Amino acid sequence: MTYQTSRRGFLTAAAASATILAVGYRPDGVLAATGEAASLNPFVKISGDGTVTAVLKHFEMGQGTTTGLTTLIAEELDADWSAIEFEFAPADNKRYKNLAFGSQGTGGSTAIANSFGQYRSAAAAARAVIVQAAAAEWGVKPDAISIEDGVLKSGNRSAGFGDFITAAAKLDAPAEPTLKAPEDFRLIGKATLPRKDSAAKTDGSAKFGLDMRVPGMARAVILRSPKFGGTLKSFDIGRAKKVSGFIDAKEMPGKSGVAIFGETTWAALSARGEINAEWDFSKAETRGTDDMLADAIKSLDAPSWQAGKEKDAGVSAKAIKGAAKTVEAEFHFPLLAHAPMEPSNCIIEKTAGGVTVHDGCQFPALAQPTVAAILGLKPEQVTVNTVYAGGSFGRRANPTADYQAEAAMAFALLGGERAVQLVWSREDDIKGGYYRPMAVHKARIGVDEDGNITGWDHRIASNSIMKGTPFESFLVHDGVDHSSVEGAADTPYAIPAMTVGLSDITTPMRTLWWRSVGHTHSAYAMESLVDMAAEAAGKDPLEMRLELLKDAGADGKRLSAVLKLAAEKAGWGGTLSQGRGRGIALHKSFDSYVAEVVEVSVDDGDVRIEKVTCAVDCGIAINPDVIKAQIEGGLGYGLGAIMRNHVTMTDGVVDQSNFPDYEPLRITDMPAVEVHIVESAEAPTGIGEPGTPPIGPALANAIYAATGERITRLPMSENGISFA
């Protein structure tokens, strides 16, 4: 893989403008072909030697974009999969905007969904102008030319793309190029297409942000307030001066902390350990998480807003009153850190006319203007060099662009000449906030004598992720942050007389989306409650769900299909040996439908998660093996958290600090996983996140089936469950 900054790209194109064909979209959205790649910021480039390069507007954090978007280009271009290359796009908020939310960034499991038409059209346009150029040169009709693995053929003539790019770059790209019919796909849907990033990630050569090196670079770490919202009163360099490689320590703007500079990361980290700071906690969060939880529970007596379709809070209570049976439960969800393997970091380097940010950058649309504003530059003076990101799970997409902002401040503090690499340690990461919000769900459900639900009173208290961010206007309506109630307030189940109340937990502590956002807690509550209601109704959990989906329209059909498929493949209803239990859960998120069946064994009180059987409908499956990997990883990510992760605070100070007390899922915890993909002709939908929501409730339901114990407080390990 090669990366070109737009400036270098421009020079390349200017020096040899005839040796590249670039196809992309002009700012007005019209497809264009040109010989000047940099002026267009294209989606596909073809060079004189025939090399095809897909330009990726989405970064790679493991979800498979480098394979997925490249597949879309290679498919419509009929390029050779083994030879096609990719590079990450520069910052260009017009051309490279995410069509799902209007600015350049990756998130919400949208990379494939929003690129499906766009990338294929760009590649189809490239194909069209190449074929047109070849047809003119060979004196044949365009439809007499075929392309296979990057080789054009007509009669006994054959040639590569490179032979026609000069002529093709002078042609007008078709406004609406013809796309392949699904039956003609040869790469899309192929089960064994190898990942494009496998080789570099298995020999140590793949460069992540933390691996980037620029000449003369200093390292910076930051000493932050031990309580969220605290500010720096004073600090004493102390013995830091004696640390070999220590450069300097300076107060951060806004008294947010102390930036400590070193010639190496170890020097900066060691020096930080020698610095004493005094903090002002007058505006800080000084409660413990137990107090925050108690406040949240109390707020549910009178929720601030009604978030469901039914706005009259009294409707559910009335419908539940007099029911033959009632089900009641309260669920507690802790704060969670994302803990991606690569902690937050980035480099700010002074380059001609501005700076370059070297970063596994998830949201160039936020990072670029944030860095520019801090350094007094125009956004276009900030070049974003996107590199591989060592995981994110939401952490790298921050509305405040927190670590890029810190890096820019540190760069300015050191003088604005020398490049600075800002590094977060694992302790910084675990203690640093931007957590998955705490949440409390409380529900009362009425069930009549025939086993039908009569009403459902659901109440949620959580930290709002979106309020106070640029996303507020899109995702907060009438006080309700949709991300606090998604998956519950908009449940696809046809539940009568359902109300969903919401209260916000407010605190100076910062929260952030965490793989599958609100669904991380709403699915657990909803799918545990459906099982509890089924038991009260005397029904099988599968039967209960299918009934609730009968009148649920198109969603109901697709949910029923994945549910039945997962149940069938898992042998739902079949007998199990003593000490074993099965649980099922179903959830729609990011427009995809996932059902998971968990089988557990319990030996001497220790729970072992034996197997998870999954069925997923995410529309047309572009890369089936990547989809399987995302379901495996998505449920694994959820499992670790549900089993034993929580961030707690005592008097405002985070109790955990690193992996020993924020223990990640280990290979010994990982169950066998079987993934079945529903064949579909629908447009592709999300896959990075939808595997996560159902795993918690499927596990909880399996443990209930095996032990009779219903777990409503997370993590499970802190609430009476020990895992083998």
Added chain:
Amino acid sequence: MAIKLKINGEERDVSAPPSTPLLWVLRDELDMTGTKFGCGVASCGACTIHVDGVPTRSCQLTLEGAQASEITTIEGASGKVAKAVQDAWRELDVVQCGYCQSGQIMSAIGLLSETSKPTDEDIDDAMYGNACRCATYVRIRSAIHHAAKTLEG
């Protein structure tokens, strides 16, 4: 006062405080960035290298402590076992974000060098300390079995 290290068969002179963790010597002094920083407390395995052939967390070994040993990093992983492991990783497309995989691969090479036909329990023991936040564990296990089969011939 340079300290001599033998890394991937080559002698390297390093001028850094003797107590510097080898992880940071590799990454910041020698720019060998294939070995990753994940936790700094031997709890994630991202920094796994071989010291005299034995998988070792380089965040816990000092520059001084490493000078008498043969150090192998992912950049120098070679030989039959290493090739079988890397090929298996590629064939099964184990990686997602990939950040932990240098460490995973170094641990797997260590395992297969000692135990040619590892059981699931052997894999659990050898790989327990290598965390993968993308949870690629199903494929890591399969790839180790796959590599073992390849080596069997």
